[in-house]
Amino acid sequence: MKFLLDFENAELWGSTDTNVQVCVLVNTFNHEKYIEQCLNSIVTQNVNFSFKVIVHDDNSNDSTRDILLTFYKAYPDIFLLILERENQWEKGISNLAMLLPWIESEYVALCEGDDYWNSNDKLQVQQELLSSNRDISLSCHAVEILNEREDENYALGLRNALANFPIQDPELTLGRGNFIMTCSVMLRNNIIERSYLAGIHSLLPVDWLIFAALAEGGRINYSPNVMATYRIHESSAWSSEDPGIRLARSVQTHWYLAGGLRGSVGEEARVFLRQRTNKPRSRFRWLRKYLQSF
Incomplete structure (x- = not known):
């Protein structure tokens, strides 16, 4: 293992050996x-390689843990459960940024506990793509949006996601905003500097920060095939957030990208911040003097 995590406040079920071809990381909280x-969409994947499912439960207080233990008992060889005794998110700890450097697999796939995959070949397709193209650091694809609030569902592709951005280069676009759905991702592991991950706070959109760093280490590959479903529901943290708070987080995120990434993606974030702050009626005029340091 690359470094020791503090699991003193967590209950572990399963082997902590993550030296397999692919690890699937599932973060969950009150997703009964x-x-x-x-999890059914993960264990039914058709693959010709070894993979492990690491489920991090952030101290759920519903029946989520009972369901996790049922899966562990049915598939003890592929599941590792990390069951927190205290909520880490509330402490500002990013579960994704914390776990990524610890995982030893060559590739890592992501799926939040309230999303699911709708293609049994998803892992195989993405693993073959990354194995055959060493210059690709992240594979993503179109997803289905299941909006339980409005009882509707629709496909979200790259064209929809990039509609609000003035550039079409997917790597550079990550310096301005995130168009990648977490449940669609398989990434090449161990190419992000540990110091960058260590500084990520849970109050920021962690997945976006990680995807942007991966874009500086290689190409982003997008597939129009819909292979996963992203769910919007009443308990969805980001989808239910106050627009003002969301805007503030966006500024914080661009600031982190601008200061933490020194390549093309970081430069795009710096350009984006300058453009925003130079508008006559911008709410971010106070940032101008600080941007001179970039």
Whole structure:
């Protein structure tokens, strides 16, 4: 292992050996209504390589843990459960940024506990793509949006996601905003500097920060095939957030990208911040003097 995590406040079920071809990382909290569908979509994958499912439960207080233990008992060889005794998110600890450097697999796939995959070949397709193209650091694809609030579902592709951005280069676009859905991702592991991950706070959109760093280490490959479903529901943290708070987080995120990434993606974030702060009525005029340091 590359470094030791503090698991003193967590209950572990399964082997901590992550030296397999692919690790699937699932973060969950109070997902009793959704986690079974999520995990079923993972264990039914058709693959010709070894993979492990690492589920991090952030101290759920519903029946999520009972469901997780049922899966562990059915598939003890592929599951590792990390069951927190205290909520880490509330402490500002990013579960994704914390776990990534610890995982030893060559590739890491992501799926939140309230999302699921709808293609049994998803892992195989993405693993073959990354294995055959060493210059690709991240594979993603179109997803289905299941909006339980408005009882609708629709496909979200790259064209929709990039509609609000003035550039079409997917790597550079990550310096301005995130168009990648977490449940669609398989990434090449161990190419992000540990110091960058260590500084990520849970209050920021962690997945976006990680995807942007991966874009500086290689190409982003997008597939129009819909192979996963992203769920919007009443408990969805980001989808239910106050727009003002969301805007503030966006500024914080661009600031982190601008200061933490020195390549083309970081430069795009710096350009984006300058453009925003130079508008006559910008709410971010106070940032101008600080941007001179970039």
